[in-house]
Amino acid sequence: MPPPSVLIAGAGPSGLILALVLLQNGVPVRIIDKEPKHRIGARGTGVQPRTLELYAILDILPEFHKYGAPIVPMAMYKPGDIEPSKVAPLAQWVDPTPDTPHPNAIMITQERHEAILRDQLQKLSCAVELGSELCSFEQFSDHVVANITKTDADGKQVTESTQFDWLVGAEGARSVVRKQLGLSFLGETQEQIVALGDIVIEEGMDPKLWHMWKLPPRLLSLRSCNSGNNLFNFAYSGRPKHSAEKTLTREEFIEDFYALTGKRDVKFGAATWMSNWRPNMRMVDTMRSGRVFIAGDAAHCHSPTGGQGLNSSVQDAVNLGWKLALVQKGLAPATLLDTYSEERIRVIAQMLKLTTALYSKTFTAGQAATDDDSEWKRGGDLSMLGVNYCGSSIVLEDGDAGSASAYSKAAGSPVQAAYRAPDASGLVRAGGPTTLFATFSVAVHTVLLFGGNTASRTTIAGILNQLPADAVRTVLVMLQGQSVGDDAALFSEVLEDREGYAYSGYGLTMSELAVVIVRPDGVVGAVVPDAEGVKRYFQGIFV
Structure with a gap:
C-alpha cells in the first residue's frame, strides 16, 4: 500500500468523512486523534436530511437508519407542573417522495455516529490512530512535514516528523492547525455557561419525549439519547455564575432537577459524562492556506440549536474531499482547491446567523415561559436541502x-x-x-x-x-x-x-x-x- 498522501488531524465526523471520501477516491490517508480513547456521549445527535442524502451517495446510510430514531416531540412544562402543559412536534413529518426520499431528520448519538464511520474506514483498511497529537507542522511548496507526538497506554511518548502531500486540521475549536496558520476566528464568546452531559434515568421519564422546563433565568432540557434506552442527554443553563463556572456534579444536577421540576418520582442512575460549554459563535475567513486546510469545528463553532454544526462539518468534508482527490491524482489544477473556501465560507456564515438567532430565542436569560412553541420548531431551512453554492466560480448558473x-x-x-x-x-x-x-x-x-x-x-x-x-x-x-x-x-x-x-x-x-x-x-x-x-x-x- 502506498504511503498516506493526506494527514487528517482529528477523528470527529468531519475528519472521518473526509477520510472516507478520499479513500473511496483511491487516495491513501492517515487519520490521527490526540484522545487516548474514542469519545463517548450523545453530543451532536441530529442528522439532517441533506446529510442523509450524502450518506446515501456514500453508501453508508443503512447503518444510520438501523441505529437512528425519529426526532421526538417536545414536552413543555410550566413552573410547578408535574405533567407537561403542551406536547408539540419539533418538526412536521414530511412524506418521502421519489425526488426527496429522506425528508426527515433522525437522532443518533455522536458516539454511535462516529463508530459507524470508523467501521466503514476499517473496511477500507484504515484505522484511527489514538493518542497521536499533531503538535506543529512546516509547510513547503510541494509537501507538509507534520510533527506528531504519540502517547502509549503507559504514558510513554514518542515524537515523529513525517512528510505528507496535504494536511487537514479537523481537531475542533481549539485547532492547532488553525492557530499555527494564524487564521482569524471572528465572532463572539458569550458569558452564559451551559452544563451538558448524559445521565441514566431508570424510571419516571418518558424516553419518547424531549422534556423542557423554562423557569427564567434557568432552562433545563432532557431527552433520551435513543427512544429505546434509558440514557438521557441534558442541557442546563441559568445557574448562578459562581456555581456555573465549576463543572456540575451528578449530585448537584439531581438536586437542581428535583427543585426545578418537582418530579421526585424520577430515579437517576450513573452520569456517563458531564462538562461545561460556553457559547462560541465564530468562524474563519478562509479554510485553506497552501497545502493545509481546516474543516468542521476547527473552522467554525456555533450553538447546537438547530442541529447544523455536525451536518455542516460533514458537508465541509465532502466538498473538500472530491476536489483534493482530483488534484492529488493530477486530474485538476491546484486552483480547484480555492473553491473549497469560496463555496463553504458563504454557507457557514449563513449557518451561523441561523443558529445564533435560534440560540438567542431559546436560551435568553429572563425570557418568560410561554405556551408558544415556535422557538422549538425545526424543519424548513434547517433540513439543509436548500444549501447551495450559488455564485461559485466552478458552477454554471443561469441569470442572477x-x-x-x-x-x-x-x-x-x-x-x-x-x-x-x-x-x-x-x-x-x-x-x-x-x-x-x-x-x-x-x-x-x-x-x-x-x-x-x-x-x-x-x-x-x-x-x-x-x-x-x-x-x-x-x-x-x-x-x-x-x-x-x-x-x-x-x-x-x-x-x-x-x-x-x-x-x-x-x-x-x-x-x-x-x-x-x-x-x-x-x-x-x-x-x-x-x-x-x-x-x-x-x-x-x-x-
Missing part, C-alpha cells in the same frame, strides 16, 4: 442565481445548477432496479443525459469520453419504451425511467436534450443543452 441566500431552495426549474441533485426512484438498469442516488458517487462526476436524438447525444458522449475515464461517468436516462439507439455503447450506463420520476422530478422531456452534470458531492454543477456547455463546465474542473 448567484445572489440567492446560501440556505434558499431553488426557484424555477426542479433541477438547477448550484443546488442538490434530486433523487429519482423507479429506475431500471441492466442489473435491476436502482435510483439516482445509487448512481451518484463521491469518486466521479455523474453526467446525466435526458432526451435529444442520437446525433446530439453522440456529440456529447464524444466530448465526455475525452475526459479522465475514472473521474466521469456518463449515464443516459430514457423513458420507458423509448428506443436507446445505436449510441448505447457510448455511455457508462443506460437507465430506463420506468416510472417517469427522473424526467418529471427534473422537469425535463424527451423532445429536447438536457445535460445535467452532478458533482461528486451531489451538487448540480451545470444544466446545459449542448456540447459547448459541457466543455465550459469541465474546463473549470480538469487540467
Whole structure:
C-alpha cells in the first residue's frame, strides 16, 4: 500500500468523512486523534436530511437508519407542573417522495455516529490512530512535514516528523492547525455557561419525549439519547455564575432537577459524562492556506440549536474531499482547491446567523415561559436541502442565481445548477432496479443525459469520453419504451425511467436534450443543452 498522501488531524465526523471520501477516491490517508480513547456521549445527535442524502451517495446510510430514531416531540412544562402543559412536534413529518426520499431528520448519538464511520474506514483498511497529537507542522511548496507526538497506554511518548502531500486540521475549536496558520476566528464568546452531559434515568421519564422546563433565568432540557434506552442527554443553563463556572456534579444536577421540576418520582442512575460549554459563535475567513486546510469545528463553532454544526462539518468534508482527490491524482489544477473556501465560507456564515438567532430565542436569560412553541420548531431551512453554492466560480448558473441566500431552495426549474441533485426512484438498469442516488458517487462526476436524438447525444458522449475515464461517468436516462439507439455503447450506463420520476422530478422531456452534470458531492454543477456547455463546465474542473 502506498504511503498516506493526506494527514487528517482529528477523528470527529468531519475528519472521518473526509477520510472516507478520499479513500473511496483511491487516495491513501492517515487519520490521527490526540484522545487516548474514542469519545463517548450523545453530543451532536441530529442528522439532517441533506446529510442523509450524502450518506446515501456514500453508501453508508443503512447503518444510520438501523441505529437512528425519529426526532421526538417536545414536552413543555410550566413552573410547578408535574405533567407537561403542551406536547408539540419539533418538526412536521414530511412524506418521502421519489425526488426527496429522506425528508426527515433522525437522532443518533455522536458516539454511535462516529463508530459507524470508523467501521466503514476499517473496511477500507484504515484505522484511527489514538493518542497521536499533531503538535506543529512546516509547510513547503510541494509537501507538509507534520510533527506528531504519540502517547502509549503507559504514558510513554514518542515524537515523529513525517512528510505528507496535504494536511487537514479537523481537531475542533481549539485547532492547532488553525492557530499555527494564524487564521482569524471572528465572532463572539458569550458569558452564559451551559452544563451538558448524559445521565441514566431508570424510571419516571418518558424516553419518547424531549422534556423542557423554562423557569427564567434557568432552562433545563432532557431527552433520551435513543427512544429505546434509558440514557438521557441534558442541557442546563441559568445557574448562578459562581456555581456555573465549576463543572456540575451528578449530585448537584439531581438536586437542581428535583427543585426545578418537582418530579421526585424520577430515579437517576450513573452520569456517563458531564462538562461545561460556553457559547462560541465564530468562524474563519478562509479554510485553506497552501497545502493545509481546516474543516468542521476547527473552522467554525456555533450553538447546537438547530442541529447544523455536525451536518455542516460533514458537508465541509465532502466538498473538500472530491476536489483534493482530483488534484492529488493530477486530474485538476491546484486552483480547484480555492473553491473549497469560496463555496463553504458563504454557507457557514449563513449557518451561523441561523443558529445564533435560534440560540438567542431559546436560551435568553429572563425570557418568560410561554405556551408558544415556535422557538422549538425545526424543519424548513434547517433540513439543509436548500444549501447551495450559488455564485461559485466552478458552477454554471443561469441569470442572477448567484445572489440567492446560501440556505434558499431553488426557484424555477426542479433541477438547477448550484443546488442538490434530486433523487429519482423507479429506475431500471441492466442489473435491476436502482435510483439516482445509487448512481451518484463521491469518486466521479455523474453526467446525466435526458432526451435529444442520437446525433446530439453522440456529440456529447464524444466530448465526455475525452475526459479522465475514472473521474466521469456518463449515464443516459430514457423513458420507458423509448428506443436507446445505436449510441448505447457510448455511455457508462443506460437507465430506463420506468416510472417517469427522473424526467418529471427534473422537469425535463424527451423532445429536447438536457445535460445535467452532478458533482461528486451531489451538487448540480451545470444544466446545459449542448456540447459547448459541457466543455465550459469541465474546463473549470480538469487540467
